[in-house]
Amino acid sequence: MNERFGAGQRPSDSADSVVPFPIAPVLPQVSFDRLELRTIFNLYGRRVAEGEWRDYAIDFRRDKAVFSIYRRTSETPLYRIEKDPKLARRQGAYAVIAAATGLVMKRGHDLGRVLAVLEKPLRAV
Structure with missing residues (x-):
């Protein structure tokens, strides 16, 4: 009798091999970084x-x-602020879109300048 197994035990294939748990592939995801979120949340x-x-x-x-x-x-959203890295080299990664009509109000490379379209104009008091 083999020394690894005690009385009443018998070797099996499943005890000697470990079957790894299937892991779903991690899909990349686009997100806003901390500075971008700070700019958006300030507005x-x-x-x-x-x-x-x-x-x-x-x-x-x-x-x-x-x-x-x-x-x-x-309600439905008034505006959507989008970050699309595919458009970063051409039109700019950031866009402000009027959600009701789908009209792109402003698009560009700098988030602060793109969000300026949503700022209220200054007025004298």
Whole structure:
């Protein structure tokens, strides 16, 4: 009798080999980095303080990242701020889109300049 096995035990193939657990492939995902989110949330916070915007949603997809801005939670978004790295060399990775019509309001390479289209113009008091 083999010394590895005690009385009443017998060798089996499954005890000697380990079957690895199948791991799903990790798919790349586009997201906003910390500085981009800071810029977006600075604008968002000012507009919430003014009472114009009330809710937001962030969606990270394989091809682009989307920050949606809502006037009310139950409505469709007013604007979408999109980051699409495929367009970075041509038109710019960032875009502000009017969600109701799908109109691209501004597109560019610099997020701050693209978000300027959503800023209120200054007025003399």
